[in-house]
Amino acid sequence: xxxxxxxxxxxxxxxxxxxxxxxxxxxxxxxxxxxxxxxxxxxxxxxxxxxxxxxxxxxxxxxxxxxxxxxxxxxxxxxxxxxxxxxxxxxxxxxxxxxxxxxxxxxxxxxxxxxxxxxxxxxxxxxxxxxxxxxxxxxxxxxxxxxxxxxxxxxxxxxxxxxxxxxxxxxxxxxxxxxxxxxxxxxxxxxxxxxxxxxxxxxxxxx
Amino acid sequence: xxxxxxxxxxxxxxxxxxxxxxxxxxxxxxxxxxxxxxxxxxxxxxxxxxxxxxxxxxxxxxxxxxxxxxxxxxxxxxxxxxxxxxxxxxxxxxxxxxxxxxxxxxxxxxxxxxxxxxxxxxxxxxxxxxxxxxxxxxxxxxxxxxxxxxxxxxxxxxxxxxxxxxxxxxxxxxxxxxxxxxxxxxxxxxxxxxxxxxxxxxxxxxxxxxxxxxxxxxxxxx
Numbered sequence: 001x002x003x004x005x006x007x008x009x010x011x012x013x014x015x016x017x018x019x020x021x022x023x024x025x026x027x028x029x030x031x032x033x034x035x036x037x038x039x040x041x042x043x044x045x046x047x048x049x050x051x052x053x054x055x056x057x058x059x060x061x062x063x064x065x066x067x068x069x070x071x072x073x074x075x076x077x078x079x080x081x082x083x084x085x086x087x088x089x090x091x092x093x094x095x096x097x098x099x100x101x102x103x104x105x106x107x108x109x110x111x112x113x114x115x116x117x118x119x120x121x122x123x124x125x126x127x128x129x130x131x132x133x134x135x136x137x138x139x140x141x142x143x144x145x146x147x148x149x150x151x152x153x154x155x156x157x158x159x160x161x162x163x164x165x166x167x168x169x170x171x172x173x174x175x176x177x178x179x180x181x182x183x184x185x186x187x188x189x190x191x192x193x194x195x196x197x198x199x200x201x202x203x204x205x206x207x
Numbered sequence: 208x209x210x211x212x213x214x215x216x217x218x219x220x221x222x223x224x225x226x227x228x229x230x231x232x233x234x235x236x237x238x239x240x241x242x243x244x245x246x247x248x249x250x251x252x253x254x255x256x257x258x259x260x261x262x263x264x265x266x267x268x269x270x271x272x273x274x275x276x277x278x279x280x281x282x283x284x285x286x287x288x289x290x291x292x293x294x295x296x297x298x299x300x301x302x303x304x305x306x307x308x309x310x311x312x313x314x315x316x317x318x319x320x321x322x323x324x325x326x327x328x329x330x331x332x333x334x335x336x337x338x339x340x341x342x343x344x345x346x347x348x349x350x351x352x353x354x355x356x357x358x359x360x361x362x363x364x365x366x367x368x369x370x371x372x373x374x375x376x377x378x379x380x381x382x383x384x385x386x387x388x389x390x391x392x393x394x395x396x397x398x399x400x401x402x403x404x405x406x407x408x409x410x411x412x413x414x415x416x417x418x419x420x421x422x423x424x425x426x427x428x429x
Contacts (some may be wrong), residue, residue: 054292055429077293086286090218092225104214105294 004065004079005029006051006155006186011060013046020046021206022059030154030184032200033177035191042207044190045085045159051188052082052157064155077106081153083161087144091133095119095143098132102147118146122172138164149176155186162193170195211296212304219308229277233313234320237270241324252329259328260338260389267317267342268378271349274313275374276367278305278357279424288361289428298421306354306417314346330389337392341385344405348381351412358423381408 005027012022020043028034036044049055051062053069053076062069064079072079089098099115119128122142132140141164148156162170174195177187181199223230244262245255282288291301321342325335356374360366388401 052293054289074295075293075297078295080293082290082293084286084289086289088286088290090222090285090287092222093218097221101214101218102290104217105211105291105296107211107295109210 003030003184004154005063007063008051009061009063011047011050011062012058013043013050013055014058015043015046019058024060024204026202026204028155028186028188028202029200030186031181032202033181033187033189033197034202034204035189036204036206037190037192038206044206047206048082048157048159048188048190049084052076052080054082079153080155080157081148081151082157082159083144083148084159085163087140088147089132089140089143092131094129094131095124095135095146096128098143099147099150103150106151108151114150115146118150119143122146123169138166138169141165142169145173149180153185155188156180158187158189160190160192162191162195208296211294212300215291215301215304216308219305220311223308223312229274230312230316233270233274234316236273237266237317238320238324240266240269242327245327256329256393259325259330259334260386260393262328263321263324263338263389264342264345264382264386267321267346268349268375268382270317271313271346271353272371272374272378274309275353275357275370276360278309278354279361280357280366283361283428288424292425292428298424299417302354302358302420302424303413303417306350306420309354310347310350314350317346318342334389334392337398338389340402341388341398341405344402344409345381345385348405348409348412349378351409351416352377354420355416355423358420358427361424361427381405384408 007027009025011024013020024047026034036047038044046055050057051069053062064072069076093101096112096115096119099119100110100112104110116128119125122145124139124142124146127135127139132143135143145161148158161173165173174197178198180187181197241262244258248254248258279288282291292298294301318339321338322335325338330338353370353374356370359373360369363369384401384405388398388405391398391401
């Protein structure tokens with residue numbers, strides 16, 4: 001599965017009546033990172049939602065290997081992980097419960113040790129048993145990242161992952177991304193910050 | 208195959224336990240509405256008894272309706288619904304699991320508390336048994352049909368009122384059959400036809416509505 005390419009062919013997106021972008025093509029091979037840049041409102045989030053199969057493009061098609069992304073065996077979720085603007089955490093559950101349940105939904109066996117060590121590596125040791133409601137914005141973002149990084153997916157789609165994170169955590173995330181690339185995973189990322197990542201990086205400028 | 212569904216069921220039940228007020232308001236609403244009727248129409252026991260099936264069923268419909276808005280809207284707001292689209296399971300099954308959790312949290316308590324209210328409205332023991340049986344078959348239908356409305360009004364302002372307009376007309380068949388079953392027992396007839404039709408309706412809703420709801424969720428999140 002890991003040797004499949006991720007392709008976008010002649011993509012176009014619209015918001016309301018306005019064309020955000022059109023004739024967008026790219027191919028991403030295992031181990032590559034695609035950084036999407038552009039001004040506010042140029043369609044970065046729309047592009048990422050289309051790539052993850054959540055929205056339908058106005059034209060064009062996204063392929064996982066030779067299959068259109070909507071008809072991948074086992075659903076789009078079996079090949080990609082997506083982190084949007086929202087953290088997708090339940091405020092009444094603790095960080096640990098949130099991650100364990102997300103893992104269970106993905107079909108994984110609960111692995112408490114892995115969750116605790118991932119939370120600790122993102123600087124959340126001691127916060128595992130607290131309902132997420134009591135965490136700060138940045139800490140919630142870290143919990144969401146921990147959840148995403150624990151899911152073994154061949155493609156990660158990250159929308160502004162650095163938002164609300166402090167310098168140390170950005171560093172941890174950077175090395176996690178590099179480790180993912182080294183394992184022949186693919187990553188699509190949007191960001192306004194420049195974070196240098198070692199590896200095969202491509203740039204895509206919208207607008 | 209069933210691990211994701213169990214995880215989702217467990218999650219929804221845990222959330223309901225951490226916020227018991229949501230489920231309690233639904234039961235409280237049911238109790239208060241039924242308790243208001245004798246105050247409004249007078250204390251004549253025979254008259255109350257003849258009204259009881261309809262009153263209990265309409266109150267149950269409205270109580271379920273009250274809870275529908277929250278079925279998907281919390282998950283929609285915090286983004287977990289979006290993540291659910293990316294779970295490698297058929298969305299219809301996930302939706303069905305959520306509806307089952309919703310029934311356990313709101314429908315089942317209504318069934319369990321209905322005998323108390325039925326006594327208050329002067330129903331006899333055999334009629335109370337029939338009422339519970341009819342509600343047991345009927346409340347899942349209410350949750351299943353209501354889920355379509357809840358999904359179609361995701362993210363809309365004033366969604367609650369819109370759900371009522373969309374869904375209440377569809378609640379007429381279970382209302383007629385459910386109240387009719389109790390009426391039949393009251394008049395010494397057999398309620399078998401009513402119960403069979405209710406059961407058939409539940410089976411049909413069980414198979415058809417999760418897919419319609421899943422399609423609505425996908426469209427509203429596009």
